[in-house]
Amino acid sequence: MQHVNSKLDKAAILKAIRSCLPAEQKNVELHEPYLCGNEWNYVKECLDTNWVSSVGKFVDVFEQKLAEYTGVKRAFAVVNGTAALHISLKMAGVDEGNEVLVPDLTFVATANAVTYCGAIPHFVDCDEMTLGVDPKALSDYLSRIAEIRDGECINRETGRKIKVLVAMHTFGHPCDLEKLSDLCKKYNLILIEDAAEALGSFYKNRHVGHWGKFSILSFNGNKTITTGGGGAILTNDEKLGVRAKHIATTAKLPHPFIFFHDQIGYNYRMPNINAALGVAQLENLPRFLERKRVLAMRYKKSFQDVAGVRFVDEPGFSKSNFWLNAILLDADTAAERDGLLEYLRADGIKARPAWTLMHKLPMFQDCPRMEIPMAEAMDSRLINIPSSAFL
Numbered sequence: 001m002q003h004v005n006s007k008l009d010k011a012a013i014l015k016a017i018r019s020c021l022p023a024e025q026k027n028v029e030l031h032e033p034y035l036c037g038n039e040w041n042y043v044k045e046c047l048d049t050n051w052v053s054s055v056g057k058f059v060d061v062f063e064q065k066l067a068e069y070t071g072v073k074r075a076f077a078v079v080n081g082t083a084a085l086h087i088s089l090k091m092a093g094v095d096e097g098n099e100v101l102v103p104d105l106t107f108v109a110t111a112n113a114v115t116y117c118g119a120i121p122h123f124v125d126c127d128e129m130t131l132g133v134d135p136k137a138l139s140d141y142l143s144r145i146a147e148i149r150d151g152e153c154i155n156r157e158t159g160r161k162i163k164v165l166v167a168m169h170t171f172g173h174p175c176d177l178e179k180l181s182d183l184c185k186k187y188n189l190i191l192i193e194d195a196a197e198a199l200g201s202f203y204k205n206r207h208v209g210h211w212g213k214f215s216i217l218s219f220n221g222n223k224t225i226t227t228g229g230g231g232a233i234l235t236n237d238e239k240l241g242v243r244a245k246h247i248a249t250t251a252k253l254p255h256p257f258i259f260f261h262d263q264i265g266y267n268y269r270m271p272n273i274n275a276a277l278g279v280a281q282l283e284n285l286p287r288f289l290e291r292k293r294v295l296a297m298r299y300k301k302s303f304q305d306v307a308g309v310r311f312v313d314e315p316g317f318s319k320s321n322f323w324l325n326a327i328l329l330d331a332d333t334a335a336e337r338d339g340l341l342e343y344l345r346a347d348g349i350k351a352r353p354a355w356t357l358m359h360k361l362p363m364f365q366d367c368p369r370m371e372i373p374m375a376e377a378m379d380s381r382l383i384n385i386p387s388s389a390f391l
Ligand SMILES: *Cc1c(COP(=O)(O)O)cnc(C)c1O
Pocket: 079, 080, 081, 082, 083, 106, 107, 109, 110, 168, 194, 196, 197, 218, 219, 220, 229, 230, 231
């Protein structure tokens, strides 16, 4: 029975979700790998040939295919998306005591990677439509707190340099890259795209990853394609790409037998065995994207007549990969979110809220931030629903 004070029709929401899913599947995870192609063959080839570690043909092929698919000049594969962010921030010149603008609504890796450089995340609000960084709100904010001194963007309130804006494509929906890119130019900030969730997403007919000086992808087990664990750095700057690969590969100078490293490097290269999975997964990416879009459109239709919630659709200027489908509760039903999640989970639907906002995590609570009304609202009202490509 509905509680008398309840404004949310939980049964109708469950029905709307269930009607889009295969009837025979009782427990439905949020996002699972779909290993339906040449994964077994390619991994077996690694084992049979002894090429299991960080050099091998699959690493090269995977990088080449990623660059081809996204259209960037260089892609190189690393152990995970977090490592890709770390290297990108380093390459962008982020140093001890700098500030980096980071969305408050994001996965923790975005902010963690900033701290690996000794820098300080500075949290910014999101836009209601894209769920990514709000260019207008950020522009207003920067005009109040930032100024350009000797060509560098300085936070007047802290005296620190602001070096980079990391823009993240939430749930695969592209954020407004042109506006953010213009804003970065105005304030001499380097733009990095955290496209961890957005392989297969297009902004104005072009794959995401072209607007940032560097962009990163993730191939974690829950992402659109997986390599077990893995990530990649994308860039259109050949020279910087070579440099980034160098520091991600222990900064060793090429030589048949001498080990000479010209700076502190990282051991972040993706092993061949993971890349073998990646090559097989990429072959199926178009099919995954098609299926994910079909599921998203089913959800969209299904939620049209459900009161109190709306389906989070792709922004008009974009084509999303619909990595994670989401529904948004009306503001007056936000208090019922956790009750709804428990209700759905009791039926086997592994729905969950978006991430806890970064400024609410203990290690980031004292970091600088702008006013974050939209991220706060989204935090209390967003729910992710099952989105695997095989559903
Ligand atoms: C998954 C993800 C990452 C990190 O990727 P890993 O491969 O898990 O290290 C970074 N940012 C966002 C927004 C992500 O969703």
